[in-house]
Amino acid sequence: MIRLEKRKEPSKFWRIANPFLAVALTMFAGGVMFAMLGKDPIVAIRLIFFDPIFSETFASYSRPQLLIKSAPLILIAVGLAIGFKANVWNIGAEGQYIIGALFGAGVALAFFPAPGWYVFPLMVLAGALGGFLWAMIPAILKTRFNTNEILVSLLLVYVAERILAAMALGLMRNPDQPGFPGSRDLRRYEAAHNAELIANTGMHWGVVAAIIAVIFAYVMMTRHMLGFHVQLAGQAPRAARFGGVAPARLVVVCLGIAGALAGLAGMFEVSGPGGQVRIEFASGYGFTAIIVAFLGRLNPLGIVLAGFLLGLTYIGGELGQMMLQLPGAAIQVFQGMLLFFLLALDFQTNYRIRLTQGMRA
Amino acid sequence: MILGSINPAVLLAALMVAATPILLAAIGELVVEKAGVLNLGVEGMMIMGACVGFIVAVNTGSPIIGFFGAALGGVALSLLFALLTQALMTNQVASGLALTLFGLGLTALLGQRYVGITPPRTPKLDLGPLSDIPFLGRALFTHDIVVYLTIALVGAVWWFLKYSRAGMILRAVGENHDAAHALGYHVKRVRVLAIMFGGACAGLGGAYLSLIRVPQWTEGMTVGAGWIALALVVFASWRPWRAMAGAYLFGGVVVLQLNLQAAGVRIPVEYLSMSPYLITILVLVIISSGKGRSLNAPGSLNKPFHASS
Numbered sequence: 001m002i003r004l005e006k007r008k009e010p011s012k013f014w015r016i017a018n019p020f021l022a023v024a025l026t027m028f029a030g031g032v033m034f035a036m037l038g039k040d041p042i043v044a045i046r047l048i049f050f051d052p053i054f055s056e057t058f059a060s061y062s063r064p065q066l067l068i069k070s071a072p073l074i075l076i077a078v079g080l081a082i083g084f085k086a087n088v089w090n091i092g093a094e095g096q097y098i099i100g101a102l103f104g105a106g107v108a109l110a111f112f113p114a115p116g117w118y119v120f121p122l123m124v125l126a127g128a129l130g131g132f133l134w135a136m137i138p139a140i141l142k143t144r145f146n147t148n149e150i151l152v153s154l155l156l157v158y159v160a161e162r163i164l165a166a167m168a169l170g171l172m173r174n175p176d177q178p179g180f181p182g183s184r185d186l187r188r189y190e191a192a193h194n195a196e197l198i199a200n201t202g203m204h205w206g207v208v209a210a211i212i213a214v215i216f217a218y219v220m221m222t223r224h225m226l227g228f229h230v231q232l233a234g235q236a237p238r239a240a241r242f243g244g245v246a247p248a249r250l251v252v253v254c255l256g257i258a259g260a261l262a263g264l265a266g267m268f269e270v271s272g273p274g275g276q277v278r279i280e281f282a283s284g285y286g287f288t289a290i291i292v293a294f295l296g297r298l299n300p301l302g303i304v305l306a307g308f309l310l311g312l313t314y315i316g317g318e319l320g321q322m323m324l325q326l327p328g329a330a331i332q333v334f335q336g337m338l339l340f341f342l343l344a345l346d347f348q349t350n351y352r353i354r355l356t357q358g359m360r361a
Numbered sequence: 362m363i364l365g366s367i368n369p370a371v372l373l374a375a376l377m378v379a380a381t382p383i384l385l386a387a388i389g390e391l392v393v394e395k396a397g398v399l400n401l402g403v404e405g406m407m408i409m410g411a412c413v414g415f416i417v418a419v420n421t422g423s424p425i426i427g428f429f430g431a432a433l434g435g436v437a438l439s440l441l442f443a444l445l446t447q448a449l450m451t452n453q454v455a456s457g458l459a460l461t462l463f464g465l466g467l468t469a470l471l472g473q474r475y476v477g478i479t480p481p482r483t484p485k486l487d488l489g490p491l492s493d494i495p496f497l498g499r500a501l502f503t504h505d506i507v508v509y510l511t512i513a514l515v516g517a518v519w520w521f522l523k524y525s526r527a528g529m530i531l532r533a534v535g536e537n538h539d540a541a542h543a544l545g546y547h548v549k550r551v552r553v554l555a556i557m558f559g560g561a562c563a564g565l566g567g568a569y570l571s572l573i574r575v576p577q578w579t580e581g582m583t584v585g586a587g588w589i590a591l592a593l594v595v596f597a598s599w600r601p602w603r604a605m606a607g608a609y610l611f612g613g614v615v616v617l618q619l620n621l622q623a624a625g626v627r628i629p630v631e632y633l634s635m636s637p638y639l640i641t642i643l644v645l646v647i648i649s650s651g652k653g654r655s656l657n658a659p660g661s662l663n664k665p666f667h668a669s670s
Contacts, residue, residue: 332466
């Protein structure tokens with residue numbers, strides 16, 4: 001007989017080992033999937049995970065892309081992870097990302113074409129503010145009316161997507177090219193351009209922000225009282241209440257931080273790699289960041305690794321589309337599988353498998 | 362006036378069609394939650410049903426077989442969720458999210474070659490003289506069979522939960538799984554069955570979108586219908602008939618907003634089309650604020666069960 005026995009303490013070994021195991025299993029299952037699609041699995045897996053960095057033909061293009069794709073994922077996931085730890089489920093980061101981008105772009109377009117050093121810093125503030133405000137909707141509804149933050153934050157993604165479309169077609173449309181949807185290209189407006197800081201590295205201000213956010217989150221979670229409250233509320237909500245943690249304040253703080261960071265990510269994207277407010281601007285970073293947060297074990301340093309890995313799959317997915325005519329959605333399946341395997345493997349973090357003799361069950 | 366051009370009978374008829382997919386998904390999730398499980402993967406199972414149902418219907422030429430395929434597709438995904446949450450004791454919220462992300466990706470892959478195809482038509486049910494009744498005939502009796510079966514399903518679920526022995530066991534498991542376990546009921550077995558039922562319903566709801574309401578397959582075509590169904594369960598305070606009322610209310614908003622678009626109201630389409638989501642949020646707020654803690658949520662909802670002996 002096989003029996004599950006709950007561990008007294010979650011296993012430290014499996015906590016660290018499982019993400020790696022999950023990646024290996026996903027590669028294997030992904031290989032099977034590619035084989036079923038009629039592609040050579042070895043070639044496909046290599047193209048997705050190794051070629052973006054090591055291949056001589058692609059690396060010059062894709063190495064800088066690694067930072068460009070990973071930075072928003074890390075920035076968003078760091079914020080989400082704080083909330084997940086406290087059992088505050090913000091799954092609408094995609095919406096906060098969009099609104100942050102719109103706020104940032106709005107400031108830039110309002111100042112256009114004025115030069116001035118102050119434009120970009122104002123955009124940064126606006127981006128963070130936009131994401132923060134959008135996240136405050138579920139936060140306030142949760143604390144004031146006890147409305148489920150999961151549903152509200154997610155439903156607001158669809159609202160944000162429609163606001164984005166309305167902006168791209170209406171208010172923010174480029175007046176010089178009224179025939180085309182989409183705003184002015186911010187990369188051509190020097191004061192607002194989030195340019196590469198070091199040429200051909202992909203290093204832009206968003207990467208800097210991600211690094212700062214990781215350090216900030218790490219210090220907060222390990223050294224600051226707030227981090228302790230977050231962990232306490234997540235693991236022992238009753239004890240937290242007796243210990244003087246105000247649940248309402250925690251909800252606001254968690255959603256606020258996550259929203260502001262997601263908004264920043266959106267703002268850095270629209271003023272740099274994305275370039276303009278377009279209908280197709282949102283590319284699912286807000287959802288992928290959920291996987292990044294879990295894969296990184298809700299730990300800021302783990303999230304950096306996980307962010308690079310999932311950033312890699314984005315680039316690898318693009319290469320796969322170009323070289324092997326892999327469908328773009330294959331990467332989404334890949335990311336979904338990764339989360340499945342991780343969750344499934346985690347049972348051995350919390351439970352021990354015991355093989356028992358005889359019929360005693 | 363613009364509003365004058367909207368025919369109320371047609372509006373009512375369209376409302377029932379718009380409400381059906383969400384109602385199907387919601388009634389399934391209601392049973393799942395009554396058993397104490399929160400499956401946030403409704404959106405994923407719905408899109409799976411939409412995709413599988415479409416593929417099967419196109420290849421067999423029969424929408425009926427398509428609907429069966431859709432139910433199976435939904436069940437297949439829900440079994441994955443059951444395996445994770447019931448056997449491997451994973452976090453239900455995270456597993457549900459994974460199910461949605463995985464379902465959206467997988468269907469985009471599966472349905473790739475089916476974009477732009479028209480599915481076989483589902484015939485309207487011929488109700489003879491009933492559909493000739495003025496106004497009501499046009500509004501209520503001109504639908505396909507799924508609309509009526511869905512209403513019947515709501516009734517069946519209501520009866521099952523309220524009067525049948527199995528339904529009471531299911532509710533016991535959802536209210537207090539430790540007590541149910543102590544009484545000798547198989548908590549996990551009940552929950553797995555409930556999860557499968559939820560998967561089948563969500564799959565059917567998705568297929569209704571791709572085979573009848575739209576009818577076409579496009580990537581991510583459920584656009585949040587699964588999440589609205591989840592909200593509906595809360596709105597209904599876990600009561601089947603209220604879920605139906607909620608779905609029809611929601612269907613009304615959708616249809617009205619589409620009619621306003623068609624009538625050329627001077628509000629950009631994007632703002633009109635966000636109204637269903639905003640109304641859902643608004644309704645959630647009203648429901649959750651009104652009665653404080655007596656929301657009627659099942660006691661063991663979203664709590665993992667592990668028999669310690």
